[in-house]
Amino acid sequence: xxxxxxxxxxxxxFTTALAAGIDEEISGVGLxxxxxxxxxxTIRNHSDDSIEVLRRVLNLTHSGxxxxxxxxxxxxxxxxxxxxxxxxxxxxxxxxxxxNQAEQVLRARAAVTERVFAALTDEQQTVLTPIxxxxxxALTEGRDSARRICRLCDEGVCRxxxxxxxxxxxx
Amino acid sequence: xxxxxxxxxxxxxFTTALAAGIDEEISGVGLxxxxxxxxxxTIRNHSDDSIEVLRRVLNLTHSGxxxxxxxxxxxxxxxxxxxxxxxxxxxxxxxxxxxNQAEQVLRARAAVTERVFAALTDEQQTVLTPIxxxxxxALTEGRDSARRICRLCDEGVCRxxxxxxxxxxxx
DNA sequence: TGATTTTTTATGATTGAGTCATATATTCGT
DNA sequence: ACGAATATATGACTCAATCATAAAAAATCA
Numbered sequence: 001x002x003x004x005x006x007x008x009x010x011x012x013x014f015t016t017a018l019a020a021g022i023d024e025e026i027s028g029v030g031l032x033x034x035x036x037x038x039x040x041x042t043i044r045n046h047s048d049d050s051i052e053v054l055r056r057v058l059n060l061t062h063s064g065x066x067x068x069x070x071x072x073x074x075x076x077x078x079x080x081x082x083x084x085x086x087x088x089x090x091x092x093x094x095x096x097x098x099x100n101q102a103e104q105v106l107r108a109r110a111a112v113t114e115r116v117f118a119a120l121t122d123e124q125q126t127v128l129t130p131i132x133x134x135x136x137x138a139l140t141e142g143r144d145s146a147r148r149i150c151r152l153c154d155e156g157v158c159r160x161x162x163x164x165x166x167x168x169x170x171x
Numbered sequence: 172x173x174x175x176x177x178x179x180x181x182x183x184x185f186t187t188a189l190a191a192g193i194d195e196e197i198s199g200v201g202l203x204x205x206x207x208x209x210x211x212x213t214i215r216n217h218s219d220d221s222i223e224v225l226r227r228v229l230n231l232t233h234s235g236x237x238x239x240x241x242x243x244x245x246x247x248x249x250x251x252x253x254x255x256x257x258x259x260x261x262x263x264x265x266x267x268x269x270x271n272q273a274e275q276v277l278r279a280r281a282a283v284t285e286r287v288f289a290a291l292t293d294e295q296q297t298v299l300t301p302i303x304x305x306x307x308x309a310l311t312e313g314r315d316s317a318r319r320i321c322r323l324c325d326e327g328v329c330r331x332x333x334x335x336x337x338x339x340x341x342x
Numbered sequence: 343t344g345a346t347t348t349t350t351t352a353t354g355a356t357t358g359a360g361t362c363a364t365a366t367a368t369t370c371g372t
Numbered sequence: 373a374c375g376a377a378t379a380t381a382t383g384a385c386t387c388a389a390t391c392a393t394a395a396a397a398a399a400t401c402a
Contacts, residue, residue: 007296008284009328010303012193013336015284017310017320019190020230022183033388052350064389066352071388088350088397113179113186119309124302125178131295132181138290139188149188157180165184204359223379235360237381242359259368259379 018116022152025108029101032075035060035068037105038151040077040094044102045155048091050083057147077101106154133164140168189287193323196279200272203246206231206239208276209322211248211265215273216326217318219262221254228318248272277325304335311339 023034031037035058042057043049055065069092072078077098083089094102117125140146146169155163194205202208206229213228214220226236240263243249248269254260265273288296311317317340326334 003285003288004296004300005281005325005328006332007300007303008281008288009324010300010307010335011189011284011288012280013320013324014303014307014310015186015189015193016323017307018182018186020319021310022186035388050350060388061390062351063353063391067389070352086350086398090351109183110176110179113182114174116306116309117174117179117182120302120305124298124305125175127295127298128302129175129178129181131291131299132178132185134291134295135287136181136185136188138287139185139192148191149184152187153180153184154176157176161177164181206359221379231359232361233380234362234382238360241381257369257379261380 018112021112022109025112026105029104029108031077031101031105032071033068036072036075036077039068039072040098040102041105041153042147042151043078043092043094044099044106045150045153047093048081048083050086050089050091052089054092056144057151059148072098105152109152110154136164137168140165143169145169189283192283193280196283197276200275200279202248202272202276203242204239207243207246207248210239210243211269211273212276212324213318213322214249214263214265215270215277216321216324218264219252219254221257221260221262223260225263227315228322230319243269276323280323281325307335308339311336314340316340 026034026037029037031040038058039054042054046053051065051069052062054069055062058065058068060068069078069080069090073080076095078092078094080090081093083091117128120128136149140149146165149165150158150163153163158166197205197208200208202211209229210225213225217224222236222240223233225240226233229236229239231239240249240251240261244251247266249263249265251261252264254262288299291299307320311320317336320336321329321334324334329337
């Protein structure tokens, strides 16, 4: 069963188009970088994570993450706090403004994915969901990988139904 | 018919995961930037396009594109030629090495999309194809948009069957 | 307990992709 | 033929991110 080159080519184009659309929409929120937008949502979902954890989710060097947080702190989006049980670690927390901006990033991403979904027939929407679930399970390769994949998600939404990425990560 | 937030959230995660996977795999080819990789494939598909056309496909400023081509020329991947009918315009053509690297970029992207496809059941693969076709049509907003969406595709593959993006662009 | 290794944050120096402002040459429209 | 539009190019600069390195706290283990 050799893979259908035509279909895989389209999957690539689909990814290019969708990723570009999401990036563009998120850029419209007006944050200093896409990394900042991603960090904002990541922190929203996991408050009080250390810079080191953030570093892995964002796939940056540690100094890169430190500088990203510096900038976001300057912009009044996050605050540094000393971790109570490990005085080396710095935990990062959103300010009210940061929380506000994080919601805007989530809305921006959702706007694009909703637009794509709306272009499909009801039946296509129905069959697509389990396909996405299956693909996400296959793409997940452990805890760190799961955090990276879900880094721009509204995690509250997946909680009740169960996130396939989290399930697969806990294998 | 309010959209299913759970499904759109997963579509976002799917895009994040797939786009990151593709970027990472393409980075493994060892070119100086993702832009260079994209330019390489774009030029492969449309040889002798001008820098100005490239600029639009890659979504760069003109000077950005000029500098990208400078670098790629230094790396021996492309050659500048004066356009025969417009002496202002510079057309860009791949060297043998450039062609070689472009194929590697295509293979890198295909490897990731094939892996995802392979994780699906035969039936899921069958129903996914027309869904992708429909979504791509919806995501295409004209000629320039089509070029951007297909910028990392192996365009030869879509020719026989017909690329939904091109069809939609020619509306 | 005390010494060594590991983990975590931070900073100075640098890189490199990309932008902005501007210059120059060619083509097009009238 | 002249003015507007189009195309390439370059100098100065920005900014995200890296590399190399330092220092402090925690964990390990002898």
